[in-house]
Amino acid sequence: MASIDSKDIHKIIVACDAGMGSSVMLASQLRKQLKGQQIQVEHTPVNSIPADADVVVCHAGLAARAKVTAPDKVLISFQLFIGDPAVTKLVNTIKNGGTVDA
Template sequence: MTTINGKDVRKLVIACDAGMGSSVMLAGQLRRALKKEQVVVEHTPVDSIPADADVVVCHTGLADRARRGAPGKVVVPFQVYLGDPAVDGVVTAIRDGGVLSA
C-alpha cells in the first residue's frame, strides 16, 4: 500500500476526464484551502498525470485509470466534487501531517 504524510506533499493533482468544469472548480477550491501550505495544486487530464505528482485526487469512476497512469502514487477517489469527505481528508492531512494512503 502506498502512503505519504500530508506534510510531505508538494504537488497535488486533480485528474479529470470530461472537462465539464467541476474538477476545475475543485482545483480552485483546493488552491484556496491550501494557500498557506507549500503545495502546488494542478488540474490535468487523467491520462496525463505528471510524474512528479505526490497525490492524485479524482472522481471514483476515474480511479483505476489514475492508478494506471500514476503507479506508486497515492490516488484519492471521491464521489462528490464539492464537500466530499475524502477531499476534506486530503486537506486535513496536508495541513496537520496525517497519513494519506492509496
Template sequence: MATLDGSNIKKLIVACDAGMGSSVMLASTLKKQLKKSGVTVEHSPVAEIPADADVVVTQNNLAERARGVVPNIPVVPFQLFMGDPNVAKVVKAIQDGSTVEV
C-alpha cells in the same frame, strides 16, 4: 490502501477526463485551502498526470485509469466535487502534517 503523509505532499493533482468545469472548480478550491501549506495544486487530464505528483484526486470512475498512468503515486477517489470526505481527509492531513489512509 496506502498511508499518505500530509507533511510530504508538495504537489496535488486533480485529474479529470472530459475537462468539465467541476474538476477545475475543485482544483481552484483546493488551491485556496492549501495556499498556506505551500502545496501546488494543478488540474490535469487523467492520461497526462505528471510523474512528479505526490497525490492525485479524481472521480471514483477514473481512479483505476489514474493508477494505471501513475502506479507509484497515491490516487484518492471521490464522489462529490464539493465536500467529499476523502478529499477533506487529504486536505486535513496536508494542513496538519498528519497521516491518513487512502
C-alpha cells in the same frame, strides 16, 4: 497501498477526463483551502498525470484509469465535487500533519 507523509506533499494533481470541468472546480477549491501550505495544486487530464505529482485526486469513476497512468501515486477518489469527505480528510491531514494513504 501507497502512502505519503503530509509534509512530503508538494504537488497535488486533480485529474479528470478532459481537465475541463469538474477537476478545474475542485482544484480551485483545494488551492484555496491549502493556501499558505507551499503545495502546488494543478488539474490535468487523467492520462497525463505528471511524474512529479505526490497525490492524485480524482472522481471514483476515473480511479481505475488513474491507477494505470500513475500506478505508484497516492490516489484519493471522491464522489462529490463539492464537500466530499475524502477531500476534506486530505485537507485536514495536510493541515494537521499525518499520513495520507490511498
